[in-house]
Every structure is written in structure tokens, then in C-alpha cells.
Amino acid sequence: MRSFTVVAVLALSFCYVQAADEAAATKDAAAAAAAPAEGGKTYKRLIPADVLRDFPGMCFASTKCATFEPGQYWDLTPFCGRSTCVLSDDAQPRLLELVEDCGPLPLANDKCKLDTEKTNKTAPFPACCPTFTCEPGAKLEYPEIKTAPESTSEQSAKN
Numbered sequence: 001m002r003s004f005t006v007v008a009v010l011a012l013s014f015c016y017v018q019a020a021d022e023a024a025a026t027k028d029a030a031a032a033a034a035a036p037a038e039g040g041k042t043y044k045r046l047i048p049a050d051v052l053r054d055f056p057g058m059c060f061a062s063t064k065c066a067t068f069e070p071g072q073y074w075d076l077t078p079f080c081g082r083s084t085c086v087l088s089d090d091a092q093p094r095l096l097e098l099v100e101d102c103g104p105l106p107l108a109n110d111k112c113k114l115d116t117e118k119t120n121k122t123a124p125f126p127a128c129c130p131t132f133t134c135e136p137g138a139k140l141e142y143p144e145i146k147t148a149p150e151s152t153s154e155q156s157a158k159n
């Protein structure tokens with residue numbers, strides 16, 4: 001535990017300058033967060049947010065080494081995805097991280113190819129998600145996803 005705290009403090013001081021940049025960059029991003037990404041299906045899941053002892057009320061983004069306020073989001077580079085800091089509307093609000101990613105790859109299909117022109121792995125989410133083009137009549141199938149039950153509403157009922 002003690003060594004973890006030391007690491008966290010070191011990481012924080014190391015990335016302090018970067019964090020300041022990120023906060024400025026995401027100010028207008030937060031305003032756009034309400035608008036859903038158009039096209040392509042993406043997958044969302046809610047997980048408990050990482051919270052640093054010295055930054056209560058903020059989500060810690062380990063990929064950015066920065067903290068974000070509820071409503072702000074950040075890119076999960078080098079992964080293709082996006083996380084949003086969310087304050088649950090429970091009686092005792094909890095900080096959650098809404099993680100969005102491209103979801104599972106489609107099942108292998110000879111008639112469909114990765115569209116290398118449309119797929120830009122370095123573009124911000126969701127544009128970095130792979131785009132496939134299929135021969136006429138071919139259709140991609142996706143593996144079934146076991147979606148975790150929405151835990152927030154369930155747990156708020158118990159509280």
C-alpha cells in the first residue's frame with residue numbers, strides 16, 4: 001500500500017504539466033460529450049472510476065495521467081476508445097467511468113475486407129474503429145456479447 005502511494009505521488013508530480021494541458025483541451029470537449037457519436041456501433045460499459053486521494057470528485061485517467069471532472073471525456077489512446085467521467089444519480093453519487101470502444105471484431109468472412117482507406121487507427125474515437133467493406137450480398141456477423149447488467153440502477157435501489 002505504501003509503495004503504491006509513493007508511485008502515485010511520483011506519477012502525479014511527473015505528469016503535472018501534461019495534466020494542465022489536458023484540462024484545457026477537454027473544456028470544450030465536455031460540451032460536446034452530450035452528443036452521441038453518429039454512425040458505427042460502439043460499445044459502452046460503466047465501471048467504477050479511479051479516484052486519487054488528493055483529487056476527490058474527479059476521475060483519474062491512467063492513460064492520460066490526468067484527472068477529469070464529471071462530464072469531461074478523454075481519448076484512450078493508444079487504444080481506440082473513449083472514457084467519460086460520470087457522476088451517478090444515486091442518493092450517494094458515485095464516480096463512474098463510462099468506457100466506449102469499438103466492440104468485438106466481426107467473425108472472419110472471406111467476402112469482407114478491412115477498409116484500409118476509411119480506417120484510421122490514429123484518428124480520435126470513434127473514427128479509429130475498423131471499417132469493413134463486403135462484397136454484395138455478404139454481411140458481417142459479430143460474436144454475441146454478454147452485456148453486463150446495468151449495475152447502477154440496481155444498486156441504487158438497494159441503497
Ligand SMILES: *[C@@H]1O[C@H](CO)[C@@H](O)[C@H](O)[C@H]1NC(C)=O
Pocket residue numbers: 120121122123124
Ligand atoms: C488519421 O487521423 C489523424 C488524426 O485525426 C490525422 O492527423 C491523419 O491525417 C489521418 N490519416 C489519414 C490517412 O486520414
